[in-house]
Amino acid sequence: MRPCVVLLSGGLDSATTLAVARRDGFSPHALTIDYGQRHRRELDAARAVARALGAADHRTIALDLRAIGGSALTADIPVPKDRALPGDATPAEIPATYVPARNLIFLSIAAAYAETIDALDLFLGVNQVDWSGYPDCREEFLRAFAGAVDSGTRAGARGGRFAIHAPLARLAKPEIIRLGASLGVDYSLTTSCYDPAGDLACGRCDSCRIRADGFARACIPDPTRYAR
Protein backbone atom coordinates (compact mmCIF):
# COMPACT_ATOMS: atom_id res chain seq x y z
CA MET A 1 0.00 0.00 0.00
CA ARG A 2 1.20 3.51 -0.76
CA PRO A 3 2.13 5.46 2.33
CA CYS A 4 0.53 8.84 3.00
CA VAL A 5 0.64 11.40 5.80
CA VAL A 6 -2.60 12.43 7.48
CA LEU A 7 -2.70 15.53 9.68
CA LEU A 8 -4.66 14.33 12.69
CA SER A 9 -5.81 16.88 15.24
CA GLY A 10 -8.08 14.60 17.24
CA GLY A 11 -11.17 16.39 15.96
CA LEU A 12 -14.11 15.15 13.94
CA ASP A 13 -12.87 16.26 10.53
CA SER A 14 -9.36 14.85 10.71
CA ALA A 15 -10.63 11.52 12.08
CA THR A 16 -12.96 11.27 9.08
CA THR A 17 -10.07 12.18 6.78
CA LEU A 18 -7.95 9.37 8.20
CA ALA A 19 -10.77 6.93 7.53
CA VAL A 20 -11.06 8.21 3.94
CA ALA A 21 -7.30 7.79 3.36
CA ARG A 22 -7.55 4.19 4.51
CA ARG A 23 -10.65 3.60 2.36
CA ASP A 24 -8.75 4.95 -0.65
CA GLY A 25 -6.07 2.30 -0.26
CA PHE A 26 -3.35 4.31 1.46
CA SER A 27 -1.27 3.23 4.42
CA PRO A 28 -1.92 6.27 6.63
CA HIS A 29 0.86 7.72 8.78
CA ALA A 30 -0.80 10.09 11.22
CA LEU A 31 0.88 13.33 12.30
CA THR A 32 -0.29 15.41 15.25
CA ILE A 33 1.20 18.79 16.07
CA ASP A 34 1.35 19.74 19.72
CA TYR A 35 1.43 23.50 19.15
CA GLY A 36 0.56 24.59 22.65
CA GLN A 37 -3.16 24.62 21.85
CA ARG A 38 -5.51 25.58 24.66
CA HIS A 39 -7.52 22.41 24.09
CA ARG A 40 -4.90 19.84 25.14
CA ARG A 41 -7.44 17.01 25.11
CA GLU A 42 -7.00 16.96 21.33
CA LEU A 43 -3.65 15.23 21.74
CA ASP A 44 -5.12 12.28 23.67
CA ALA A 45 -8.00 12.11 21.22
CA ALA A 46 -5.57 11.96 18.29
CA ARG A 47 -3.77 9.00 19.84
CA ALA A 48 -7.04 7.15 20.42
CA VAL A 49 -8.30 7.87 16.90
CA ALA A 50 -5.02 6.76 15.26
CA ARG A 51 -5.16 3.48 17.16
CA ALA A 52 -8.86 2.85 16.51
CA LEU A 53 -8.58 3.56 12.77
CA GLY A 54 -5.44 1.48 12.29
CA ALA A 55 -2.88 4.13 11.34
CA ALA A 56 0.43 2.56 10.25
CA ASP A 57 2.25 5.03 12.49
CA HIS A 58 1.41 8.06 14.62
CA ARG A 59 3.82 10.82 15.58
CA THR A 60 3.21 13.83 17.75
CA ILE A 61 5.60 16.71 17.12
CA ALA A 62 5.98 19.64 19.48
CA LEU A 63 6.05 23.17 18.04
CA ASP A 64 5.76 25.99 20.52
CA LEU A 65 3.42 28.42 18.76
CA ARG A 66 2.73 30.07 22.12
CA ALA A 67 6.09 31.79 21.58
CA ILE A 68 4.30 33.64 18.76
CA GLY A 69 0.72 33.77 20.04
CA GLY A 70 -1.73 35.88 18.06
CA SER A 71 -4.70 33.52 18.48
CA ALA A 72 -7.35 32.68 21.07
CA LEU A 73 -5.99 29.12 20.89
CA THR A 74 -2.35 30.00 21.64
CA ALA A 75 -2.50 33.17 23.75
CA ASP A 76 -4.57 34.68 26.54
CA ILE A 77 -7.31 35.85 24.18
CA PRO A 78 -10.88 34.76 25.03
CA VAL A 79 -12.47 32.04 22.87
CA PRO A 80 -15.64 33.54 21.33
CA LYS A 81 -18.84 31.95 22.68
CA ASP A 82 -22.52 31.84 21.79
CA ARG A 83 -22.10 33.36 18.35
CA ALA A 84 -24.78 32.84 15.73
CA LEU A 85 -23.96 30.30 13.02
CA PRO A 86 -24.75 31.82 9.62
CA GLY A 87 -25.32 28.48 7.94
CA ASP A 88 -23.11 27.49 5.03
CA ALA A 89 -22.11 31.00 4.00
CA THR A 90 -18.51 31.93 4.66
CA PRO A 91 -18.35 35.28 6.42
CA ALA A 92 -15.72 37.89 5.62
CA GLU A 93 -14.65 38.03 9.24
CA ILE A 94 -11.81 35.77 10.36
CA PRO A 95 -12.42 34.63 13.96
CA ALA A 96 -10.11 35.12 16.94
CA THR A 97 -9.45 31.37 16.92
CA TYR A 98 -7.50 31.78 13.66
CA VAL A 99 -3.96 30.56 14.37
CA PRO A 100 -1.51 32.47 12.14
CA ALA A 101 -0.44 30.36 9.17
CA ARG A 102 -1.42 27.15 10.94
CA ASN A 103 -2.19 24.92 7.98
CA LEU A 104 0.80 26.32 6.08
CA ILE A 105 3.03 25.26 8.97
CA PHE A 106 1.30 21.92 9.54
CA LEU A 107 1.38 20.95 5.86
CA SER A 108 5.07 21.90 5.71
CA ILE A 109 5.84 19.58 8.61
CA ALA A 110 3.67 16.90 6.98
CA ALA A 111 5.75 17.28 3.80
CA ALA A 112 8.94 16.78 5.83
CA TYR A 113 7.52 13.62 7.41
CA ALA A 114 6.38 12.43 3.97
CA GLU A 115 9.91 12.80 2.61
CA THR A 116 11.25 10.45 5.28
CA ILE A 117 8.75 7.68 4.40
CA ASP A 118 8.81 8.20 0.60
CA ALA A 119 5.25 9.47 0.55
CA LEU A 120 3.92 12.16 -1.80
CA ASP A 121 0.33 12.23 -0.58
CA LEU A 122 -0.75 14.52 2.24
CA PHE A 123 -4.26 14.44 3.68
CA LEU A 124 -5.90 17.12 5.79
CA GLY A 125 -9.42 17.63 7.01
CA VAL A 126 -10.13 21.21 5.97
CA ASN A 127 -13.47 22.16 4.57
CA GLN A 128 -14.54 25.41 3.07
CA VAL A 129 -18.30 24.93 3.17
CA ASP A 130 -18.98 25.13 6.86
CA TRP A 131 -18.59 28.37 8.68
CA SER A 132 -15.01 28.98 9.64
CA GLY A 133 -13.61 31.89 7.69
CA TYR A 134 -10.10 30.47 7.87
CA PRO A 135 -8.12 31.41 4.74
CA ASP A 136 -5.92 28.32 5.03
CA CYS A 137 -8.90 26.01 4.52
CA ARG A 138 -9.51 27.07 0.92
CA GLU A 139 -8.64 24.90 -2.08
CA GLU A 140 -6.89 27.90 -3.65
CA PHE A 141 -4.38 27.75 -0.80
CA LEU A 142 -3.94 24.00 -1.13
CA ARG A 143 -3.10 24.34 -4.84
CA ALA A 144 -0.55 27.07 -4.12
CA PHE A 145 0.97 25.00 -1.34
CA ALA A 146 1.41 21.99 -3.65
CA GLY A 147 3.51 24.16 -5.96
CA ALA A 148 5.69 25.34 -3.09
CA VAL A 149 6.31 21.86 -1.72
CA ASP A 150 7.16 20.46 -5.16
CA SER A 151 9.84 23.10 -5.68
CA GLY A 152 11.18 23.15 -2.12
CA THR A 153 11.79 19.49 -1.31
CA ARG A 154 14.21 16.76 -2.31
CA ALA A 155 11.29 14.59 -3.38
CA GLY A 156 10.07 17.35 -5.70
CA ALA A 157 13.56 18.04 -7.07
CA ARG A 158 13.74 14.36 -7.99
CA GLY A 159 10.57 14.67 -10.02
CA GLY A 160 7.99 13.69 -7.41
CA ARG A 161 4.72 15.62 -7.42
CA PHE A 162 2.95 16.04 -4.11
CA ALA A 163 -0.81 15.68 -3.92
CA ILE A 164 -2.67 17.55 -1.20
CA HIS A 165 -5.87 15.67 -0.45
CA ALA A 166 -8.70 17.54 1.24
CA PRO A 167 -11.52 15.04 0.83
CA LEU A 168 -13.88 17.05 3.02
CA ALA A 169 -13.28 20.37 1.27
CA ARG A 170 -16.69 20.55 -0.34
CA LEU A 171 -18.74 18.67 2.24
CA ALA A 172 -21.00 20.26 4.82
CA LYS A 173 -20.69 19.03 8.41
CA PRO A 174 -23.68 16.62 8.28
CA GLU A 175 -22.22 15.01 5.14
CA ILE A 176 -18.84 14.64 6.84
CA ILE A 177 -20.45 12.95 9.83
CA ARG A 178 -22.46 10.58 7.64
CA LEU A 179 -19.34 9.74 5.63
CA GLY A 180 -17.31 9.04 8.77
CA ALA A 181 -20.07 6.97 10.32
CA SER A 182 -20.25 4.87 7.14
CA LEU A 183 -16.50 4.26 7.43
CA GLY A 184 -16.69 3.19 11.06
CA VAL A 185 -15.32 6.33 12.72
CA ASP A 186 -16.08 6.30 16.43
CA TYR A 187 -16.79 9.98 17.02
CA SER A 188 -16.90 9.49 20.78
CA LEU A 189 -13.09 9.34 20.58
CA THR A 190 -12.86 12.76 18.91
CA THR A 191 -13.01 16.20 20.46
CA SER A 192 -13.85 19.51 18.82
CA CYS A 193 -14.23 21.98 21.71
CA TYR A 194 -11.85 24.96 21.76
CA ASP A 195 -12.31 25.47 25.49
CA PRO A 196 -13.12 22.21 27.27
CA ALA A 197 -13.43 21.80 31.05
CA GLY A 198 -12.00 18.38 31.87
CA ASP A 199 -13.84 15.81 29.78
CA LEU A 200 -16.73 18.14 29.04
CA ALA A 201 -17.06 20.20 25.85
CA CYS A 202 -18.21 23.77 26.50
CA GLY A 203 -21.08 23.58 24.00
CA ARG A 204 -20.75 27.30 23.30
CA CYS A 205 -17.66 27.91 21.17
CA ASP A 206 -17.96 27.99 17.37
CA SER A 207 -16.49 24.53 17.09
CA CYS A 208 -18.93 22.95 19.56
CA ARG A 209 -21.87 24.66 17.92
CA ILE A 210 -20.89 23.58 14.40
CA ARG A 211 -20.35 20.02 15.65
CA ALA A 212 -23.64 19.76 17.55
CA ASP A 213 -25.54 21.29 14.64
CA GLY A 214 -23.85 18.82 12.28
CA PHE A 215 -24.92 15.76 14.25
CA ALA A 216 -28.45 17.13 14.55
CA ARG A 217 -28.70 17.76 10.82
CA ALA A 218 -27.14 14.37 10.02
CA CYS A 219 -29.77 12.74 12.25
CA ILE A 220 -27.00 10.84 14.04
CA PRO A 221 -26.79 10.87 17.86
CA ASP A 222 -24.03 13.20 19.11
CA PRO A 223 -21.75 11.23 21.46
CA THR A 224 -20.17 14.44 22.81
CA ARG A 225 -20.58 15.23 26.51
CA TYR A 226 -21.37 18.92 26.77
CA ALA A 227 -21.16 21.03 29.93
CA ARG A 228 -24.61 22.34 29.04
Add this chain to the structure above:
Amino acid sequence: MRPCVVLLSGGLDSATTLAVARRDGFSPHALTIDYGQRHRRELDAARAVARALGAADHRTIALDLRAIGGSALTADIPVPKDRALPGDATPAEIPATYVPARNLIFLSIAAAYAETIDALDLFLGVNQVDWSGYPDCREEFLRAFAGAVDSGTRAGARGGRFAIHAPLARLAKPEIIRLGASLGVDYSLTTSCYDPAGDLACGRCDSCRIRADGFARACIPDPTRYAR
Protein backbone atom coordinates in the same frame (compact mmCIF):
# COMPACT_ATOMS: atom_id res chain seq x y z
CA MET B 1 10.32 51.70 10.32
CA ARG B 2 8.53 48.78 8.70
CA PRO B 3 8.82 45.56 10.67
CA CYS B 4 10.16 42.43 9.00
CA VAL B 5 11.00 38.90 10.12
CA VAL B 6 14.52 37.60 9.56
CA LEU B 7 15.24 33.86 9.88
CA LEU B 8 18.41 33.81 11.92
CA SER B 9 20.27 30.53 12.28
CA GLY B 10 23.40 31.92 13.87
CA GLY B 11 25.42 31.24 10.74
CA LEU B 12 27.31 33.54 8.42
CA ASP B 13 24.60 33.94 5.80
CA SER B 14 21.70 34.73 8.10
CA ALA B 15 23.79 37.24 10.08
CA THR B 16 24.60 39.03 6.83
CA THR B 17 20.93 38.94 5.88
CA LEU B 18 19.94 40.56 9.17
CA ALA B 19 22.44 43.36 8.49
CA VAL B 20 21.01 43.84 4.99
CA ALA B 21 17.45 44.07 6.34
CA ARG B 22 18.54 46.78 8.73
CA ARG B 23 20.45 48.59 5.97
CA ASP B 24 17.30 48.52 3.83
CA GLY B 25 15.35 50.41 6.48
CA PHE B 26 13.46 47.57 8.11
CA SER B 27 13.01 46.99 11.82
CA PRO B 28 14.21 43.37 11.94
CA HIS B 29 12.49 40.83 14.18
CA ALA B 30 14.77 37.82 14.33
CA LEU B 31 13.40 34.28 14.48
CA THR B 32 15.49 31.24 15.34
CA ILE B 33 14.15 27.70 15.14
CA ASP B 34 15.51 25.22 17.64
CA TYR B 35 14.77 22.13 15.57
CA GLY B 36 16.96 19.70 17.44
CA GLN B 37 19.94 20.41 15.20
CA ARG B 38 23.15 18.58 15.93
CA HIS B 39 25.05 21.86 16.04
CA ARG B 40 23.46 23.40 19.14
CA ARG B 41 26.02 26.20 19.25
CA GLU B 42 23.99 27.88 16.51
CA LEU B 43 21.36 28.87 19.06
CA ASP B 44 23.81 30.81 21.24
CA ALA B 45 25.35 32.35 18.14
CA ALA B 46 21.93 33.53 16.96
CA ARG B 47 21.29 35.28 20.27
CA ALA B 48 24.68 37.02 20.12
CA VAL B 49 24.19 38.08 16.50
CA ALA B 50 20.68 39.44 17.13
CA ARG B 51 21.99 41.52 20.01
CA ALA B 52 25.07 42.77 18.17
CA LEU B 53 23.13 43.78 15.06
CA GLY B 54 20.32 45.49 16.98
CA ALA B 55 17.33 43.30 16.15
CA ALA B 56 14.07 44.80 17.44
CA ASP B 57 13.15 41.42 18.90
CA HIS B 58 14.48 37.86 18.85
CA ARG B 59 12.45 34.74 19.44
CA THR B 60 13.61 31.16 19.53
CA ILE B 61 10.91 28.61 18.80
CA ALA B 62 11.25 24.91 19.51
CA LEU B 63 10.19 22.41 16.85
CA ASP B 64 11.23 18.83 17.41
CA LEU B 65 12.29 17.70 13.93
CA ARG B 66 14.19 14.82 15.54
CA ALA B 67 10.77 13.18 15.82
CA ILE B 68 10.95 12.96 12.01
CA GLY B 69 14.70 12.67 11.39
CA GLY B 70 15.80 11.95 7.84
CA SER B 71 18.89 14.18 7.92
CA ALA B 72 22.46 14.05 9.17
CA LEU B 73 21.56 17.15 11.20
CA THR B 74 18.54 15.64 12.98
CA ALA B 75 19.24 11.91 13.14
CA ASP B 76 22.14 9.54 13.75
CA ILE B 77 23.43 9.83 10.22
CA PRO B 78 27.11 10.83 9.81
CA VAL B 79 27.88 14.38 8.64
CA PRO B 80 29.89 14.07 5.37
CA LYS B 81 33.50 15.23 5.76
CA ASP B 82 36.41 16.12 3.47
CA ARG B 83 34.36 16.26 0.31
CA ALA B 84 35.70 18.19 -2.69
CA LEU B 85 34.05 21.55 -3.33
CA PRO B 86 33.12 21.77 -7.01
CA GLY B 87 33.29 25.57 -7.09
CA ASP B 88 30.15 27.52 -7.92
CA ALA B 89 28.44 24.78 -9.87
CA THR B 90 25.39 23.28 -8.23
CA PRO B 91 25.65 19.50 -8.27
CA ALA B 92 22.71 17.22 -8.90
CA GLU B 93 23.29 15.39 -5.66
CA ILE B 94 21.48 16.57 -2.53
CA PRO B 95 23.70 16.04 0.52
CA ALA B 96 22.89 14.03 3.65
CA THR B 97 22.68 17.30 5.58
CA TYR B 98 19.49 18.17 3.70
CA VAL B 99 16.75 18.54 6.34
CA PRO B 100 13.40 17.56 4.82
CA ALA B 101 11.37 20.66 3.88
CA ARG B 102 13.37 22.83 6.28
CA ASN B 103 13.01 26.21 4.59
CA LEU B 104 9.38 25.48 3.80
CA ILE B 105 8.74 24.90 7.50
CA PHE B 106 10.88 27.81 8.68
CA LEU B 107 9.33 30.30 6.25
CA SER B 108 5.88 29.13 7.32
CA ILE B 109 6.67 29.83 10.96
CA ALA B 110 8.20 33.16 9.94
CA ALA B 111 4.93 34.00 8.17
CA ALA B 112 3.01 33.21 11.36
CA TYR B 113 5.29 35.47 13.39
CA ALA B 114 4.96 38.18 10.72
CA GLU B 115 1.17 38.08 11.02
CA THR B 116 1.36 38.85 14.73
CA ILE B 117 3.53 41.97 14.19
CA ASP B 118 1.79 43.18 11.00
CA ALA B 119 4.81 42.46 8.84
CA LEU B 120 4.69 41.25 5.24
CA ASP B 121 8.43 41.04 4.61
CA LEU B 122 10.36 37.85 5.34
CA PHE B 123 14.13 37.66 4.98
CA LEU B 124 16.22 34.52 4.73
CA GLY B 125 19.84 33.92 3.93
CA VAL B 126 19.64 31.26 1.25
CA ASN B 127 21.92 31.40 -1.72
CA GLN B 128 21.89 29.29 -4.83
CA VAL B 129 25.35 30.08 -6.16
CA ASP B 130 27.53 28.35 -3.66
CA TRP B 131 27.63 24.62 -3.50
CA SER B 132 24.80 23.25 -1.46
CA GLY B 133 22.36 21.40 -3.68
CA TYR B 134 19.44 22.20 -1.38
CA PRO B 135 16.21 22.53 -3.39
CA ASP B 136 14.70 24.91 -0.84
CA CYS B 137 17.40 27.51 -1.52
CA ARG B 138 16.26 28.23 -5.07
CA GLU B 139 14.42 31.40 -6.10
CA GLU B 140 11.85 29.24 -7.89
CA PHE B 141 10.87 27.83 -4.50
CA LEU B 142 10.72 31.27 -2.89
CA ARG B 143 8.33 32.51 -5.58
CA ALA B 144 6.08 29.50 -5.13
CA PHE B 145 6.12 29.94 -1.37
CA ALA B 146 5.06 33.58 -1.65
CA GLY B 147 1.94 32.46 -3.51
CA ALA B 148 1.12 29.90 -0.84
CA VAL B 149 1.53 32.32 2.04
CA ASP B 150 -0.58 35.00 0.34
CA SER B 151 -3.48 32.61 -0.08
CA GLY B 152 -3.14 30.83 3.27
CA THR B 153 -2.95 33.67 5.79
CA ARG B 154 -5.25 36.27 7.27
CA ALA B 155 -2.85 38.99 6.13
CA GLY B 156 -3.07 37.70 2.56
CA ALA B 157 -6.86 37.32 2.70
CA ARG B 158 -7.02 40.99 3.69
CA GLY B 159 -5.09 41.97 0.58
CA GLY B 160 -1.55 41.96 1.92
CA ARG B 161 1.16 40.59 -0.36
CA PHE B 162 4.12 38.93 1.28
CA ALA B 163 7.62 39.57 -0.03
CA ILE B 164 10.26 36.89 0.46
CA HIS B 165 13.65 38.58 0.50
CA ALA B 166 16.71 36.47 -0.25
CA PRO B 167 19.34 39.21 -0.68
CA LEU B 168 22.18 36.69 -0.88
CA ALA B 169 20.52 34.44 -3.46
CA ARG B 170 22.86 35.38 -6.29
CA LEU B 171 26.01 36.12 -4.31
CA ALA B 172 28.98 33.80 -3.99
CA LYS B 173 30.39 33.26 -0.50
CA PRO B 174 33.26 35.80 -0.83
CA GLU B 175 30.77 38.47 -1.94
CA ILE B 176 28.53 37.67 1.03
CA ILE B 177 31.44 38.02 3.43
CA ARG B 178 32.56 41.31 1.90
CA LEU B 179 28.98 42.62 2.05
CA GLY B 180 28.59 41.65 5.70
CA ALA B 181 31.97 43.08 6.64
CA SER B 182 30.98 46.39 5.00
CA LEU B 183 27.81 46.40 7.13
CA GLY B 184 29.68 45.74 10.37
CA VAL B 185 28.82 42.07 10.87
CA ASP B 186 31.12 40.52 13.47
CA TYR B 187 31.62 37.06 11.98
CA SER B 188 33.39 35.83 15.07
CA LEU B 189 29.90 35.64 16.65
CA THR B 190 28.61 33.33 13.92
CA THR B 191 29.04 29.59 13.54
CA SER B 192 28.73 27.45 10.42
CA CYS B 193 30.04 24.03 11.42
CA TYR B 194 27.62 21.10 11.18
CA ASP B 195 29.61 19.03 13.66
CA PRO B 196 31.46 21.24 16.17
CA ALA B 197 33.40 19.95 19.15
CA GLY B 198 32.87 22.44 21.95
CA ASP B 199 33.87 25.87 20.64
CA LEU B 200 35.88 24.44 17.77
CA ALA B 201 34.57 24.06 14.22
CA CYS B 202 35.49 20.73 12.64
CA GLY B 203 36.98 22.33 9.52
CA ARG B 204 35.99 19.28 7.46
CA CYS B 205 32.23 19.37 6.87
CA ASP B 206 30.85 21.03 3.73
CA SER B 207 29.77 24.08 5.70
CA CYS B 208 33.22 24.63 7.26
CA ARG B 209 34.96 24.16 3.94
CA ILE B 210 32.66 26.58 2.09
CA ARG B 211 33.11 29.13 4.89
CA ALA B 212 36.90 28.87 5.05
CA ASP B 213 37.16 29.00 1.28
CA GLY B 214 34.91 32.07 1.25
CA PHE B 215 37.04 34.03 3.70
CA ALA B 216 40.19 33.07 1.79
CA ARG B 217 38.72 34.19 -1.53
CA ALA B 218 37.35 37.40 0.05
CA CYS B 219 40.85 38.14 1.37
CA ILE B 220 39.36 38.71 4.81
CA PRO B 221 40.82 36.97 7.88
CA ASP B 222 38.64 34.05 9.02
CA PRO B 223 37.85 34.49 12.74
CA THR B 224 36.66 30.87 13.05
CA ARG B 225 38.55 28.57 15.42
CA TYR B 226 38.96 25.25 13.65
CA ALA B 227 39.89 21.96 15.27
CA ARG B 228 42.46 21.55 12.48
